[in-house]
Amino acid sequence: MAEIRDAEVTIVGGGAIGCAVAYTLARAGYRDVQVVEQGELAGATSGQAAGLVGQVRASRERCRLAMASVAAYARIEQETGYPADWRPTGSVRIALTAERAAEFTALAAVARSAGLEVEFLTAARLAGLCPMLDTSEITAALWCPTDGYLQPNSLVTAYARAARDRGVTFATRTTVTGLRIAGDAVRGVRTDQGAAATDVVINAAGPWAGAVARLAGLPLPVVPVRHEYFVTRAVAGWHAGLPVLRAPDLRLYARAEGPGILCGGWEADGLSLDPRRVTIGQALAVRPDWEVLSGFAADFARLAPPVTQAEVREVFRGFPAFSPDGRFIVGPVPGLRGFVMAAACNAHGVSGSAGLAEHVLESLQPGPSPYVRSLSPGRYLPQTWDWESARARAEQVYENYYSLPAQPQQAS
Numbered sequence: 001m002a003e004i005r006d007a008e009v010t011i012v013g014g015g016a017i018g019c020a021v022a023y024t025l026a027r028a029g030y031r032d033v034q035v036v037e038q039g040e041l042a043g044a045t046s047g048q049a050a051g052l053v054g055q056v057r058a059s060r061e062r063c064r065l066a067m068a069s070v071a072a073y074a075r076i077e078q079e080t081g082y083p084a085d086w087r088p089t090g091s092v093r094i095a096l097t098a099e100r101a102a103e104f105t106a107l108a109a110v111a112r113s114a115g116l117e118v119e120f121l122t123a124a125r126l127a128g129l130c131p132m133l134d135t136s137e138i139t140a141a142l143w144c145p146t147d148g149y150l151q152p153n154s155l156v157t158a159y160a161r162a163a164r165d166r167g168v169t170f171a172t173r174t175t176v177t178g179l180r181i182a183g184d185a186v187r188g189v190r191t192d193q194g195a196a197a198t199d200v201v202i203n204a205a206g207p208w209a210g211a212v213a214r215l216a217g218l219p220l221p222v223v224p225v226r227h228e229y230f231v232t233r234a235v236a237g238w239h240a241g242l243p244v245l246r247a248p249d250l251r252l253y254a255r256a257e258g259p260g261i262l263c264g265g266w267e268a269d270g271l272s273l274d275p276r277r278v279t280i281g282q283a284l285a286v287r288p289d290w291e292v293l294s295g296f297a298a299d300f301a302r303l304a305p306p307v308t309q310a311e312v313r314e315v316f317r318g319f320p321a322f323s324p325d326g327r328f329i330v331g332p333v334p335g336l337r338g339f340v341m342a343a344a345c346n347a348h349g350v351s352g353s354a355g356l357a358e359h360v361l362e363s364l365q366p367g368p369s370p371y372v373r374s375l376s377p378g379r380y381l382p383q384t385w386d387w388e389s390a391r392a393r394a395e396q397v398y399e400n401y402y403s404l405p406a407q408p409q410q411a412s
């Protein structure tokens with residue numbers, strides 16, 4: 001662990017986003033970067049993630065972002081020498097209704113327009129790829145052969161080690177408690193381990209990003225919403241090479257975790273925290289909600305009946321941060337020089353970390369693309385919205401993660 005020090009760029013948060021940004025900036029030639037993390041690297045939301053990396057998205061930009069991330073995970077080991085434990089198993093998106101099958105046709109068109117290979121599986125191919133599934137209810141299955149999953153801890157470690165090799169320092173167990181602002185510019189950070197001068201603060205504080213923004217007097221709607229999944233002990237027929245599964249009609253995703261089943265989902269009634277009450281350094285503990293988790297298992301049993309009999313080995317959970325419009329909040333804050341957001345990942349901050357970090361880099365350079373500009377925190381400033389509706393909309397983004405196109409959509 002390094003000490004807090006004066007640095008040109010200070011990144012607050014050592015999760016997937018903070019470490020990806022550190023690595024990306026260092027690779028782009030930034031020579032004086034530090035990461036400040038209140039706990040351990042990947043110790044908060046990122047270490048709990050399922051590691052799914054899905055490229056089929058509702059918009060071409062999101063598709064391309066995810067494709068860029070997949071390309072990065074495939075080459076990260078080669079580029080850095082550190083593995084992300086990326087497994088390109090492919091993924092199968094399963095429809096149980098005709099409406100959903102129609103949505104898949106639209107998603108496939110977006111994917112192809114972005115240059116992403118997808119195909120509809122015949123019943124025989126589906127049975128060959130997923131012999132552990134009961135396919136009797138399935139109306140369509142969309143296959144993306146280049147999707148897969150990774151181990152989030154390995155990814156964060158790979159980013160951090162590669163960043164360290166390029167000179168980035170990491171001050172762990174150090175909490176940013178204040179900012180030094182002079183005029184219209186950030187000049188430094190205050191921490192529980194001392195103060196440091198800095199020209200640029202990048203707020204990658206995950207579910208605490210709203211609290212860190214408040215240190216600069218900025219109201220930004222970064223809303224933590226609970227999310228959880230379970231992993232079972234070994235189940236016959238399940239192994240690490242099976243494709244990732246998404247069953248939006250059941251609001252579920254699943255994959256093998258070794259010989260066990262990993263299964264998670266999107267609750268119809270999301271549980272969020274009031275972002276105004278999330279404070280610096282506050283522990284955001286989540287207890288497993290067995291009613292919700294057994295609901296996931298009961299629903300998934302329609303496709304994989306043994307899941308309800310399997311013993312649960314572990315529950316992973318946390319508060320990924322959502323925004324009211326379901327889009328990242330990325331880039332410099334207008335009117336406060338040197339304060340940059342890298343937050344509101346809407347539950348794809350692990351899969352999207354490489355692409356999001358590229359967006360942060362682009363936002364710091366002259367002439368960012370219209371897409372990157374559209375992610376600017378400026379869309380929430382000055383505050384013309386109210387907290388209650390912002391929180392309700394962010395919850396809806398969570399609840400409608402797998403919704404049909406009439407509602408706000410994510411298509412993770």
Ligand SMILES: Cc1cc2nc3c(=O)[nH]c(=O)nc-3n(C[C@H](O)[C@H](O)[C@H](O)COP(=O)(O)OP(=O)(O)OC[C@H]3O[C@@H](n4cnc5c(N)ncnc54)[C@H](O)[C@@H]3O)c2cc1C
Nearest residue numbers: 013015017038045046050051052176206318348349350351
């Ligand atoms: C159960 C679950 C499953 C998920 N599955 C997936 C998945 O399959 N694929 C996917 O892409 N995403 C998934 N996600 C979402 C993903 O985990 C998040 O989008 C991602 O981890 C966000 O990364 P982050 O770096 O922004 O946040 P975090 O990992 O939370 O990192 C933020 C860091 O900032 C630190 N910090 C906060 N305040 C301060 C401060 N004042 N000073 C210093 N440090 C501070 C925190 O300690 C923390 O380590 C899942 C999330 C959960 C909970």
